[in-house]
Structure formats: structure tokens, C-alpha cells
Amino acid sequence: MTTYQQLAITRFGEPAVLAMQTQPLPALADDLALLDDQVLVKVVYAGVNPIDAKTRAGLGWAAAQNKDKLPWVPGYDIAGEVVASCEAAGRWSAGDRVSGFIGFPLQGGGYSEYVAVPAEQLSLVPASVPLRQAAALPLAGQTAWQALEKAAVNAGDQVLVLAGAGGVGHLAIQLAVARGAKVFASCSAGNADFVRQLGATALDYRQGPLDVQLKDADVLIDLMGGDVGIGALGCVKAGGRVVTVPTITAEQVCKQARQRGLLAEGMLVTPSVMQNDAMMAMLAAGTLRLHIDAVYPLVDGATAHQAIESGHTRGKIVLAVGGDA
Ligand SMILES: NC(=O)c1ccc[n+]([C@@H]2O[C@H](COP(=O)([O-])OP(=O)(O)OC[C@H]3O[C@@H](n4cnc5c(N)ncnc54)[C@H](OP(=O)(O)O)[C@@H]3O)[C@@H](O)[C@H]2O)c1
Structure with missing residues (x-):
């Protein structure tokens, strides 16, 4: 094969602006050798995250930074097989099953049949972990891990996770339980x-205000932001900790939280291979469960974006790039 397919944002707007595009495949021996420390990965599955849809709609800093670079290929989560690697990337060989949180935040590139990735951004996928799970884990898992870390969640803490059924939330619940916390979602x-x-x-957030259902939590992990996040501040005890994850409303939520005497911070996830490796090992051991709501073929990426934009997917959704939908 001398060409490969990608799904790109052709202009900012509705999901229909996503379109397939064809690229020349790097001539492995020649071109790839020029790319210091790169590994060429044949992508089998790519994870879908809310930021992909926000960027496609022209919202947020990834859109602002890439507005003059359209068509732009979104996607930060990949899993697949190593096709080739340059000498400096030593550790990896053809056929290795890998996953990674790549090109974050400005480069993206995961919605693609092939991607060249710096060797140090990849994790080995244990044989017992399906590649679709390995593609769904990185961004959401590391966000959950880092939010709990930032909130210093400890054994015995009462932790409220807003949007506990979502991609980040369902992993955050399990990681908080593993730390010995009592978790509400x-x-x-x-x-x-x-x-x-x-x-x-x-x-159940539809059964009345959360601050009537829960009081005196030590920690709020806010995965909703805006008015929903602000509405949940009353669940937290004086001096409690709040980490609000959606970046667009972080300042607003933190301001309200501080006025109530809470410690509050926003966050931006930072890719960590160590955390990816650790959670992959938990998946392999069965101590972490990753729920996949739906798998869409790459060519149906627009439908996947509609699903994530509904705001009600359970766990994760994934694009089948080279694997079965
Ligand atoms: N700052 C960062 O670095 C960073 C990193 C990752 C994610 N994020 C942001 O964090 C947020 C969560 O990400 P995600 O991937 O977990 O999103 P997601 O998977 O799309 O979340 C979907 C979930 O939200 C729940 N939900 C919808 N309305 C709700 C409400 N009013 N109260 C409680 N739950 C509600 C839904 O459950 P029901 O169907 O039961 O309502 C659904 O399961 C997004 O805004 C994302 O952009 C930020």
C-alpha cells in the first residue's frame, strides 16, 4: 500500500465537516529513518473524546491554534501495531501492540490508519488487553488519575464524582475506590x-439538587463544569477540595468555590506513559474495568461525534480504524 486514509476536520462546524483524506505512506526505510526517534504505528482503534468534537466545532484552544492548519486530523488516543521504527527508537519492533496518548494538545493525528509517534509516547499493550480498550484508556484514564492526584484523594475521603458514568467518570470512580475513598457519583x-x-x-441528578442528596463531601471531582459544577459545590464541606476538569468553565467554578471557602483548581491533563502503563496493567489484572459504549468505523466518525456531543454516552466510544467495528 502506498497511501492511507485519515478522517480530518475540513472546516469548523457540524459533524458533517469531517471528511476522509488520502495521504502517501512514508517509504519506511528512507523517510522514517529521517524522523529521529519515531515509530510508525498502524492504528487499529482510536479513542474519541469530547475535546475532539469541541475542536471540530471551532471551540477551545486546540481550534484556535489550528484554525490556519485545516484540514486537521483530530484524535489523541490510539492503539495499534508497530510497523517500523527508526534505530534510535530501539525498544520497539514490528508487530508490537502499543497504545499512546499522542500529539496533545496541538498536533492530534489519531484518526488515521497510520501515525508516526515519538517512541517515548508509547506503552506496550498486555496480550490480554483488547486494542479497543487500549485505545479508549489513555486520555480519559490519565485525566481521572491526575484529577484524583490533584485533589489529594486519600483513604477515608468522601469523594463526589460528577458525571460518574462518562469516559473520565467511570474510571475516576474505580481509581478513587482503589485509593480507599468512599465514592458518590x-x-x-x-x-x-x-x-x-x-x-x-x-x-440521580434528575431527582432534585445534589446538595440536598449529599453534604460534607471532602472532595468534588467536577467533570461537568458550569452551572452543574457550581450547583454541586454545596455538597462539599468547608475547607474541602474541588478539581473542576472542563477547562472552558474552570475559572468560573473556581471563583464560586473559593467564595464558599473551598480549595479549588482547574486542570489540563498531561500525557504520562507511566500512568498509561499502570492502568493498562490494572486492565490486564482485572482491577480496572473500561466500558466501551460503541465502536464506529472511521468513516462514520461524524456519527461518533454526534454521540459524544449528546453528552450521554456511557464509558467510552471508539473508532475502528483498522479493526472490527
Ligand atoms: N481539562 C482536561 O484536561 C480534560 C481532560 C479530559 C476531559 N475533559 C473534559 O471533562 C468533561 C468530561 O469528559 P468525559 O470524557 O468524561 O465526557 P463524556 O464521556 O462525554 O461524559 C458523558 C457522561 O456525562 C453524564 N452527564 C450528562 N449530564 C450530566 C449531569 N447533568 N450530571 C451528571 N452526569 C451527567 C452522562 O451520564 P447520564 O447519561 O447518566 O446523564 C454521560 O455518561 C468534558 O467536558 C471534557 O471535555 C477535560
Whole structure:
């Protein structure tokens, strides 16, 4: 094969602005050798995250930075097989199963049949972990891990996770439980059993204000932001900790939280191979569960974006790039 396919944002707008484009495949022996420390990966699955859809719609800093670089290929989560690597990338060989949180935040590139990735950004996928799970894990898992770290969640803490049934939330519940916390999670009634099975007490946000259902939590992990995040501040005890994850409303939520005497911070996830390796090992050991709501063929990326924009997917959604949908 001398060419390969990608799904690109052709202009900012509705999901229909996503279109397939063809690229020449690097002549491995020649071109790739020029790319210091790169590994060429044949992508089998690519994870879909809300930031992909926000960027496609022209919102946020990734859109602002890439507005003059359209068509731009989104996607930060990949899993696949190593095709070739340059000498400096030593550790990897053809056929290795890998996953990575790549090109974050400005480069993206995961919605693609092939991608060249710096060797140090990849994790080996344990044989027992399906590649679709390995593609769904990186960005959401590391966000969950880092939010709990930032909030200094410890054994015995009461932790409220807003949007506990979502991509980040369902992993955050399990990681917080593993730290010994008592976890509460907001979700709709249809997801109550799901979050309970992950170890949380479910709070149905449609059954009245959360601050009537829960008081004196030590920590709020806010995965909703805006008015929903602000509405949940009353669940946290004086001096409690708040980490608000959606960047667009972080300042607003932190301001309100501080006025209530809470410690509050926003965050931007930082790619960490160490954390990816650790969570991949947990998946392999069965101590972390990753739920995949749906798998869409790459060519149906627009439908995947509609799904993520509904705001009600359970766990993760994934694009099948070279694997089965
Ligand atoms: N700052 C960063 O570095 C960073 C990194 C990753 C993600 N993020 C942001 O964090 C947010 C969460 O990401 P995600 O990937 O977890 O999103 P997601 O998977 O799209 O979240 C979907 C979930 O939200 C739940 N939900 C919708 N409305 C709700 C409400 N009013 N109360 C409680 N739950 C509600 C839904 O559950 P129901 O169907 O039960 O309502 C659904 O399961 C997004 O805004 C994302 O952009 C930021």
C-alpha cells in the first residue's frame, strides 16, 4: 500500500465537516529513518473524546491554534501495531501492540490508519488487553488519575464524582475506590446500576439538587463544569477540595468555590506513559474495568461525534480504524 486514509476536520462546524483524506505512506526505510526517534504505528482503534468534537466545532484552544492548519486530523488516543521504527527508537519492533496518548494538545493525528509517534509516547499493550480498550484508556484514564492526584484523594475521603458514568467518570470512580475513598457519583437513573457496580453510591441528578442528596463531601471531582459544577459545590464541606476538569468553565467554578471557602483548581491533563502503563496493567489484572459504549468505523466518525456531543454516552466510544467495528 502506498497511501492511507485519515478522517480530518475540513472546516469548523457540524459533524458533517469531517471528511476522509488520502495521504502517501512514508517509504519506511528512507523517510522514517529521517524522523529521529519515531515509530510508525498502524492504528487499529482510536479513542474519541469530547475535546475532539469541541475542536471540530471551532471551540477551545486546540481550534484556535489550528484554525490556519485545516484540514486537521483530530484524535489523541490510539492503539495499534508497530510497523517500523527508526534505530534510535530501539525498544520497539514490528508487530508490537502499543497504545499512546499522542500529539496533545496541538498536533492530534489519531484518526488515521497510520501515525508516526515519538517512541517515548508509547506503552506496550498486555496480550490480554483488547486494542479497543487500549485505545479508549489513555486520555480519559490519565485525566481521572491526575484529577484524583490533584485533589489529594486519600483513604477515608468522601469523594463526589460528577458525571460518574462518562469516559473520565467511570474510571475516576474505580481509581478513587482503589485509593480507599468512599465514592458518590452523579448520573441519570439509567446509569445508577452501572456506577454502583464500579463501587460508587449513585446520586440521580434528575431527582432534585445534589446538595440536598449529599453534604460534607471532602472532595468534588467536577467533570461537568458550569452551572452543574457550581450547583454541586454545596455538597462539599468547608475547607474541602474541588478539581473542576472542563477547562472552558474552570475559572468560573473556581471563583464560586473559593467564595464558599473551598480549595479549588482547574486542570489540563498531561500525557504520562507511566500512568498509561499502570492502568493498562490494572486492565490486564482485572482491577480496572473500561466500558466501551460503541465502536464506529472511521468513516462514520461524524456519527461518533454526534454521540459524544449528546453528552450521554456511557464509558467510552471508539473508532475502528483498522479493526472490527
Ligand atoms: N481539562 C482536561 O484536561 C480534560 C481532560 C479530559 C476531559 N475533559 C473534559 O471533562 C468533561 C468530561 O469528559 P468525559 O470524557 O468524561 O465526557 P463524556 O464521556 O462525554 O461524559 C458523558 C457522561 O456525562 C453524564 N452527564 C450528562 N449530564 C450530566 C449531569 N447533568 N450530571 C451528571 N452526569 C451527567 C452522562 O451520564 P447520564 O447519561 O447518566 O446523564 C454521560 O455518561 C468534558 O467536558 C471534557 O471535555 C477535560
